[in-house]
Amino acid sequence: MIQLDYQDRRPIYEQIVAGYKTLILSGALEAGEQMPSVRNLAMELSTNPNTVQKAYTELERQKYIYTVKGRGNYISEDNSLLKGEQLKELRGRLKSLLDETDELHIDRAELTKGLL
Amino acid sequence: MIQLDYQDRRPIYEQIVAGYKTLILSGALEAGEQMPSVRNLAMELSTNPNTVQKAYTELERQKYIYTVKGRGNYISEDNSLLKGEQLKELRGRLKSLLDETDELHIDRAELTKGLL
Amino acid sequence: MIQLDYQDRRPIYEQIVAGYKTLILSGALEAGEQMPSVRNLAMELSTNPNTVQKAYTELERQKYIYTVKGRGNYISEDNSLLKGEQLKELRGRLKSLLDETDELHIDRAELTKGLL
Amino acid sequence: MIQLDYQDRRPIYEQIVAGYKTLILSGALEAGEQMPSVRNLAMELSTNPNTVQKAYTELERQKYIYTVKGRGNYISEDNSLLKGEQLKELRGRLKSLLDETDELHIDRAELTKGLL
DNA sequence: GTGGTCTAGACCACA
DNA sequence: GTGGTCTAGACCACA
Incomplete structure (x- = not known):
C-alpha cells in the first residue's frame, strides 16, 4: 500500500501516481491485476474520490493501467516499454x-564520492 | 543576465533564484557587487516587482545576498560555505x-552509460 | 464469433452491437438464423448478462434482430434496408x-493520399 | 467564441478542448495570444471553473497552450507539429x-458519391 | 487577478 | 458496485 505524505510539496494525486508507478x-x-476501486482507495488514503480519480486518469494516460x-481499473501488460520511458526520465x-x-565548477568526483 | 523561460513549469521567482545562485x-x-534594483530587474525581465522581491527575499534567506x-542588495562574501550547501543538495x-x-531494478550502469 | 477488446474505450455492449451488425x-x-441466447453469449464473452441484454435490445431497436x-432472438429478414441505413451513417x-x-485548411488530397 | 451543445454526447470539457483545437x-x-482566464470562460459558457480547468489542462498536455x-494561459508557438498530429488522426x-x-461489401464509390 | 488542488456531494452510464 | 462528469465552494501559491 502506498503512503501519503502531507509534508510533501507534491499534490496528493501526484503522490498516488508516483506510488503506483x-x-x-x-x-x-x-x-x-485489478487496482483498488476509486472509492475504496479514497477511503483507505482518507482522501476524496475525485483526487483518486485524477490520479487514475493520469496513470491511464501514461498506459500504466x-x-x-463499469468494472474497474487493471494493470497494463506492456511494462517493458514503460520501463524504457522511466529510464529515459532518470x-x-x-x-x-x-x-x-x-x-558550479564542482568536481564530479566530489559529487559522486561514496554514492556510486 | 538570466533568462526566463515561460514554458518552464517552475514559477518565475524560482527561476530567478536559481539563475542568480x-x-x-x-x-x-x-x-x-551590487544586485540590480528590484524595479530595474522587474523591468528587464518584464515581470512583476512582487515576483523579483520574492526571489530576493529567498536569496537573502539562503545567504546568497x-x-x-535604503541602498540595495549585495552579493555575500562567504561563498565557500554556500558551495558546500549546494554540493550537499546535489x-x-x-x-x-x-x-x-x-x-525499479534498473542497472546503474544503464543509467550512467555515456553520461558519467 | 465476435471479440471483445477491454482496452477499447467503447463500452462492452457497444462492441457487441457493432460486432453483430x-x-x-x-x-x-x-x-x-437464431442468435445465441443471452446467457450463453454472456458466458462465452465472460461478461454480465445485463450487458448482453442491453446489446440485444439495441440490435432489436435498430431492426437487426x-x-x-420464450424462444429466443433471430436475425431479421430485411437486410437491404439496413444496409441503406448503414451507408447513410458512413x-x-x-x-x-x-x-x-x-x-483546418488541410488539403483533401493530403488526407486521402494512399488510402483512397 | 465556442459553443456548447448540451445535446452532444461528449462531456462539456471535451467540447471545450475540441472547440479551441x-x-x-x-x-x-x-x-x-492569451486565452480567456479559467473563471471568465466558465462565466461565459455558464459552466463550472473546474470544468474549464480540466479542458485547459488537457489542451496544455497536448501542447496547444x-x-x-499566476499569469494565465497562452497559445503555443509550434502549430505545425500539431497540425501533423491532427492530420494523422483524421x-x-x-x-x-x-x-x-x-x-460490409459496400462499394467505395457509393460511399464517396457527391462528397469527394 | 491568475491557475491548481481539494472536498463534499450529486447524478449518470455501464456491468 | 464501478468509473466519469459536474457543481459549489474553499484555500493556496504566484504575479
Missing part, C-alpha cells in the same frame, strides 16, 4: 544534475 | 535518483 | 470528417 | 471508415 514497474503489482467501464535528471555540477 | 556560485558575480536598507538529489533506479 | 450485414449470419418471447461520418479537414 | 489550428487564434503560473478515422465500408 513504482509498485507496477518494480513488479509488486502484476499485469492484469487501463479502465474497463537519465534526463542525471544529465541536468551533472550540468549544474559543472556549471 | 548559479551566477554567484560560478563566480560570474563577485562578492560585494544581503540587504542594506548529492541529495543524486542519492534519491539512485534509490529510484534501484527500486 | 457487421456479422449480419456482411452476410456471415443469415436471415432467420427480432425477439420471439456517409455522415465521411461528411463531418471532410468538414473538419476543410476547417 | 479548431480555433487554434485554423489560425483564428494566434500564437502567443501553455500555462504561466487519416486514422478515414482508414477505419473505409475498412468498415469494405467489410
